[in-house]
Amino acid sequence: MKTQILNVNFSLQRIVRNSFTFVGLYHISTIQMKFGTKVIHAGIKPDPSTGAIMTPIYQTSTYVQAAPGEHKGYEYARTQNPTREVLEKNLAALENGVDAICFGSGLAAMDSVLKLLNPGDEVIATDDLYGGSYRIMTKVFGKYGIKFQFAGISNMETLDALITSKTRMIWIETPTNPMLNIIDIKAVCEHVKGKNILVCVDNTFASPYLQNPLDLGADIVVHSATKYLGGHSDVIHGAVITKTHELADQLHFLQNAVGAIPGPQDCFLVLRGIKTLHIRVERACHNAAVIADYLLDHKKISKVYYPGHTTHPGHEIAKTQMRMFGGMLSFDLVGNSETNARKILSGTHYFSLAESLGGVESLIGHPASMTHGSIPREERMKVGLTDSLIRLSVGIEDVEDLIEDLEQALAKV
Numbered sequence: 450m451k452t453q454i455l456n457v458n459f460s461l462q463r464i465v466r467n468s469f470t471f472v473g474l475y476h477i478s479t480i481q482m483k484f485g486t487k488v489i490h491a492g493i494k495p496d497p498s499t500g501a502i503m504t505p506i507y508q509t510s511t512y513v514q515a516a517p518g519e520h521k522g523y524e525y526a527r528t529q530n531p532t533r534e535v536l537e538k539n540l541a542a543l544e545n546g547v548d549a550i551c552f553g554s555g556l557a558a559m560d561s562v563l564k565l566l567n568p569g570d571e572v573i574a575t576d577d578l579y580g581g582s583y584r585i586m587t588k589v590f591g592k593y594g595i596k597f598q599f600a601g602i603s604n605m606e607t608l609d610a611l612i613t614s615k616t617r618m619i620w621i622e623t624p625t626n627p628m629l630n631i632i633d634i635k636a637v638c639e640h641v642k643g644k645n646i647l648v649c650v651d652n653t654f655a656s657p658y659l660q661n662p663l664d665l666g667a668d669i670v671v672h673s674a675t676k677y678l679g680g681h682s683d684v685i686h687g688a689v690i691t692k693t694h695e696l697a698d699q700l701h702f703l704q705n706a707v708g709a710i711p712g713p714q715d716c717f718l719v720l721r722g723i724k725t726l727h728i729r730v731e732r733a734c735h736n737a738a739v740i741a742d743y744l745l746d747h748k749k750i751s752k753v754y755y756p757g758h759t760t761h762p763g764h765e766i767a768k769t770q771m772r773m774f775g776g777m778l779s780f781d782l783v784g785n786s787e788t789n790a791r792k793i794l795s796g797t798h799y800f801s802l803a804e805s806l807g808g809v810e811s812l813i814g815h816p817a818s819m820t821h822g823s824i825p826r827e828e829r830m831k832v833g834l835t836d837s838l839i840r841l842s843v844g845i846e847d848v849e850d851l852i853e854d855l856e857q858a859l860a861k862v
């Protein structure tokens with residue numbers, strides 16, 4: 450069945466989720482901002498020294514002190530940077546968290562979150578993960594005595610079978626990459642409540658415009674801001690948003706102690722990208738819905754993985770926890786021929802063959818050899834990630850042109 454995107458009534462949910470009580474954080478207090486206002490205004494105010502409306506890039510490594518220990522709250526730029534702080538406040542507001550901590554990349558953000566753990570601790574993660582996330586878990590933290598288990602945790606019995614007295618963290622990606630599975634964030638959070646287990650959600654695929662995991666009970670949200678937040682394929686950046694001040698303090702400590710900070714110019718670029726987040730994501734979602742329906746009807750295509758289709762097993766959950774169904778989709782070819790997949794991957798014009806996602810331009814990718822190359826083939830096949838699977842990050846171009854592009858590429862096989 451086709452996409453229900455236009456019939457779904459998100460409006461009530463939208464009102465509830467968008468309201469953010471802005472209490473005493475900045476110069477304005479107790480204002481209820483909706484999402485499109487938050488992206489422009491939350492945590493952002495004209496530069497106090499000049500009135501510059503855009504947050505300046507504070508390209509400095511240190512700050513002059515009037516006397517030893519007498520300073521304006523800034524000592525050294527690994528520890529504090531005004532451009533970064535504005536971005537952190539803005540991100541905290543977008544995810545309805547208390548604080549945010551920015552990093553030099555999504556994986557650097559994840560690295561600090563995993564450093565909240567101790568040797569002997571166990572982590573349960575969704576089994577269809579971004580390749581780099583799988584790699585940092587198994588190849589880096591595995592070595593320090595942290596145990597990772599990967600499973601499809603939509604099913605609570607599966608989850609129960611994996612939880613032990615040592616389980617300290619659940620790592621969720623939803624929608625998953627590249628199979629677009631949906632995990633019920635609220636169900637997982639309620640299920641582990643009171644068990645001293647942190648629920649972390651990598652919200653990169655959805656972006657804060659579509660999904661706010663902290664509202665659903667999660668403790669920590671992680672973003673690769675390289676993707677939708679930055680949105681223009683011109684920066685590598687990561688962020689963590691927390692539900693509590695205690696977690697934020699631990700992560701600020703780690704950020705300063707390990708030094709994985711972003712540069713001020715990169716923070717500026719992310720801040721600039723965020724200003725149009727809602728408009729970009731909405732357009733990408735609409736384009737993706739049209740493309741998903743087109744692919745579903747195509748005789749050379751065997752499967753379309755897209756949560757907006759009513760036949761998608763996660764559709765109902767996606768409808769309740771996401772505002773729209775996202776700009777990402779994957780599809781597989783009749784006959785599962787890798788040779789045919791490669792012809793399509795090299796045959797598009799507007800869809801550029803590249804890693805990454807979430808930019809204004811459409812991208813096409815081959816997860817088996819690109820983003821998920823670091824996952825062993827047997828592991829990949831188990832979740833349906835075949836050698837002929839193709840992933841699209843749908844951009845904000847005119848959708849008629851995107852479909853024409855796919856049509857001519859598919860005609861080559």
Ligand SMILES: *Cc1c(COP(=O)(O)O)cnc(C)c1O
Nearest residue numbers: 554555556579651653673675686
């Ligand atoms: C890209 C990505 C990451 C890693 O982020 P970087 O900014 O490349 O370090 C993590 N999770 C997901 C879902 C991603 O798409």
